[in-house]
Amino acid sequence: MSAPASVAPPAVIRGERLGDGLDAAMRVVEVPMAALQRLLGAARMPYVFILPNMVLFTIFVFVPVGLAIAYAFTGGTNLLIWDRPYVGLENFRALLDCGSYLEPSTCRYNLFWTAVHNTWWYTLLNTLGTLFFALVTALVLNRLTRGRGFFRAVFFYPVLLSPVVVGLIWQWFLAREGLLNGFLTDWFDTRIIFLLDVGWSRVWVVYVSIWFHMGFFMLIILAGLQAIPRDIYEAAEIDGTSQWRQFWCLTLPLLMPNLLVVTVLLLIRSVQVFDEAWVLTNGGGPGTANTFIVQFIYQTAFSPDLRLYGLASAASVLMGIALLALTLSQLWLAKKAQV
Amino acid sequence: MIAFLARTRHPGRTDITDWLAWGWATLGTLVVAIPIAWAVISSLKTEAEINSFPPALVPRAAQTITVEGQEKPLSVWIRTAPDGSEQTVALVRRVGLSATVLDPAKPEETFRVPVTELRQLKEFHLQFSNYTEPMKQFDFLRYLWNTVFVTVVATVLTLLLNSMAAFALSKYRFAGRNAMFALILSTMMIPLSVIMVPAFMVIVGLNLADNLWGVILSTVSTPTGVFLLRQYMLTIPDDLIEAARVDAASEFRIYWRIVLPLCAPALAVLAIFSVIWRWNDFLWPLIVLSSPENYTLQIGLSSLQGQFNVQWHYILAMTVVTLLPVTVVFIFLQKYITEGVASSGVK
Numbered sequence: 208m209s210a211p212a213s214v215a216p217p218a219v220i221r222g223e224r225l226g227d228g229l230d231a232a233m234r235v236v237e238v239p240m241a242a243l244q245r246l247l248g249a250a251r252m253p254y255v256f257i258l259p260n261m262v263l264f265t266i267f268v269f270v271p272v273g274l275a276i277a278y279a280f281t282g283g284t285n286l287l288i289w290d291r292p293y294v295g296l297e298n299f300r301a302l303l304d305c306g307s308y309l310e311p312s313t314c315r316y317n318l319f320w321t322a323v324h325n326t327w328w329y330t331l332l333n334t335l336g337t338l339f340f341a342l343v344t345a346l347v348l349n350r351l352t353r354g355r356g357f358f359r360a361v362f363f364y365p366v367l368l369s370p371v372v373v374g375l376i377w378q379w380f381l382a383r384e385g386l387l388n389g390f391l392t393d394w395f396d397t398r399i400i401f402l403l404d405v406g407w408s409r410v411w412v413v414y415v416s417i418w419f420h421m422g423f424f425m426l427i428i429l430a431g432l433q434a435i436p437r438d439i440y441e442a443a444e445i446d447g448t449s450q451w452r453q454f455w456c457l458t459l460p461l462l463m464p465n466l467l468v469v470t471v472l473l474l475i476r477s478v479q480v481f482d483e484a485w486v487l488t489n490g491g492g493p494g495t496a497n498t499f500i501v502q503f504i505y506q507t508a509f510s511p512d513l514r515l516y517g518l519a520s521a522a523s524v525l526m527g528i529a530l531l532a533l534t535l536s537q538l539w540l541a542k543k544a545q546v
Numbered sequence: 547m548i549a550f551l552a553r554t555r556h557p558g559r560t561d562i563t564d565w566l567a568w569g570w571a572t573l574g575t576l577v578v579a580i581p582i583a584w585a586v587i588s589s590l591k592t593e594a595e596i597n598s599f600p601p602a603l604v605p606r607a608a609q610t611i612t613v614e615g616q617e618k619p620l621s622v623w624i625r626t627a628p629d630g631s632e633q634t635v636a637l638v639r640r641v642g643l644s645a646t647v648l649d650p651a652k653p654e655e656t657f658r659v660p661v662t663e664l665r666q667l668k669e670f671h672l673q674f675s676n677y678t679e680p681m682k683q684f685d686f687l688r689y690l691w692n693t694v695f696v697t698v699v700a701t702v703l704t705l706l707l708n709s710m711a712a713f714a715l716s717k718y719r720f721a722g723r724n725a726m727f728a729l730i731l732s733t734m735m736i737p738l739s740v741i742m743v744p745a746f747m748v749i750v751g752l753n754l755a756d757n758l759w760g761v762i763l764s765t766v767s768t769p770t771g772v773f774l775l776r777q778y779m780l781t782i783p784d785d786l787i788e789a790a791r792v793d794a795a796s797e798f799r800i801y802w803r804i805v806l807p808l809c810a811p812a813l814a815v816l817a818i819f820s821v822i823w824r825w826n827d828f829l830w831p832l833i834v835l836s837s838p839e840n841y842t843l844q845i846g847l848s849s850l851q852g853q854f855n856v857q858w859h860y861i862l863a864m865t866v867v868t869l870l871p872v873t874v875v876f877i878f879l880q881k882y883i884t885e886g887v888a889s890s891g892v893k
Binding site: 233236237240241243244249250252253254256257259260261263264266267268269270271272273274275277278286287288343344347348350351354356358359360361362363364365367368369370371372374375376377378379380382383384385386388389392393418423426427429430450479481482486489490501504505508509516519520523524526527530531534 | 570582708729730801822848880884
């Protein structure tokens with residue numbers, strides 16, 4: 208260890224400080240690994256290093272992807288794939304069997320199409336709303352000379368909360384006895400049971416999502432804003448360009464690649480809405496007003512009285528195709544943004 | 547010269563847009579803080595207070611008084627007599643619209659008054675039993691322990707396995723390296739929501755259903771972690787590794803004793819993320835875990851809320867306990883987290 212010691216003192220100091228006990232413990236792992244290296248040769252060691260990761264990825268990602276497609280072509284309620292009969296395209300046919308795609312009640316699986324419609328509206332409103340608030344907040348923070356770090360932390364904080372916590376906090380805030388209804392009673396002498404009303408509950412699901420995730424997208428946009436060189440603005444100011452014009456003609460075009468990536472990222476996330484909406488609306492209610500595609504898949508597969516794994520997988524495959532298209536367009540946009 | 551330029555660019559007066567910016571930031575802070583603050587305040591209220599409407603902005607409880615000749619402490623009320631005079635009374639019992647009260651100064655004389663003349667006296671009171679009771683009534687400690695176990699074990703394994711893979715990908719040339727890296731990155735494109743049915747079948751096949759290890763193992767290899775660590779390891783000079791090889795150090799020893807300690811900053815960032823991911827995980831534990839003794843905090847919390855008789859005073863207290871660790875981590879490591887997100891675009 209003498210040669211690296213001279214170049215990398217931290218490693219050695221740390222090793223000394225932690226003492227001989229840990230040193231012995233570390234040797235317990237090192238000795239068999241050194242033996243393995245003698246057995247395989249140094250050239251094969253990288254495969255040993257990468258193996259555990261690849262095994263886990265194979266078991267929990269690659270195999271399931273293959274199985275998802277296989278499941279989609281099978282029927283019945285058995286979980287294990289070899290117990291399931293092949294039914295061809297029947298699951299897809301059942302899902303896509305619709306009088307009119309704009310009217311979920313004319314479809315054979317109207318819950319699926321209700322979920323698709325809900326997800327579509329949610330995706331549209333959530334993407335536009337989050338984009339707007341994240342952009343404005345990023346511009347505001349970029350402008351602040353003092354307190355930027357503090358406000359950045361405040362706006363980012365909700366991102367780190369769990370979906371269950373966010374759902375519960377807002378359910379309590381909007382409850383019959385909640386703070387918002389307290390104010391409504393005080394000021395307007397009225398009370399609204401927000402989460403039992405179809406229209407209101409949808410509004411609040413979108414609002415809570417924006418509240419929850421806005422900080423993440425704000426941070427990405429803020430990083431983009433700070434990458435714009437200052438001297439461009441100085442030049443514009445010398446030319447007497449108004450701030451409004453500076454925003455439309457400088458900031459927005461320069462930020463566009465960043466915004467496009469954020470938009471696609473938002474679309475990808477929105478299509479997969481589930482956790483916080485599920486907790487907030489007590490499982491997609493009222494009725495099916497806030498039932499989204501992931502919830503449909505989850506319920507179709509795992510409710511004790513359904514267990515339609517094939518149908519759920521067919522729905523997953525359809526959603527996966529949509530997500531794949533979005534992801535590929537994101538990669539394409541990200542690549543274009545770098546050039 | 548510089549002072550002159552600075553003066554023309556910043557004329558010293560506060561622009562209207564500066565005021566708007568401050569207004570937006572302040573308003574936004576309130577929007578973020580109020581629902582959370584409301585949950586924290588409510589979690590300290592008594593059950594009676596939490597169900598009373600309109601809600602009080604501070605946690606209060608009924609003021610009580612112990613009166614001679616009465617078994618239990620009595621609640622204290624202000625009585626406004628029809629002639630407008632006010633009197634402090636203690637409530638003995640209440641039947642319909644009339645109440646039996648007594649004057650605490652003369653405990654032997656009770657008299658009846660209409661309830662409309664009474665107004666209850668309340669005092670500031672923090673109901674800490676909301677936090678201690680769930681530990682006894684529900685398996686809350688069990689959920690907490692399960693979550694801590696999953697978080698710690700998964701994070702340690704994530705750091706270990708991802709750094710090993712990153713080491714192979716950044717410091718060696720071998721056949722299939724780029725293909726493997728591409729494969730690992732491609733898993734970023736496959737969200738759990740698409741593969742949850744077959745992933746659950748795999749868990750059942752491995753006999754890990756309703757088992758905390760089923761939650762842990764499927765989450766430890768993360769494309770984000772491998773990517774983050776690989777990028778960091780690329781900046782470590784290869785000379786260091788060559789020098790160690792000359793000293794006949796085994797490959798594992800190079801990884802373990804040289805590369806890993808040098809990666810400490812990147813490992814720290816990944817550890818922070820991993821702790822937050824695992825602590826907050828919901829959908830996957832919801833699918834894998836089925837018996838209450840294996841629930842994590844998140845699953846336990848959401849199952850309590852779904853019960854028929856929602857006990858908000860307990861649920862809110864447990865919600866606060868659940869958000870506390872993440873909040874503490876954030877307060878101390880805020881800079882690293884926001885910078886990590888901004889630079890790598892991961893959450």
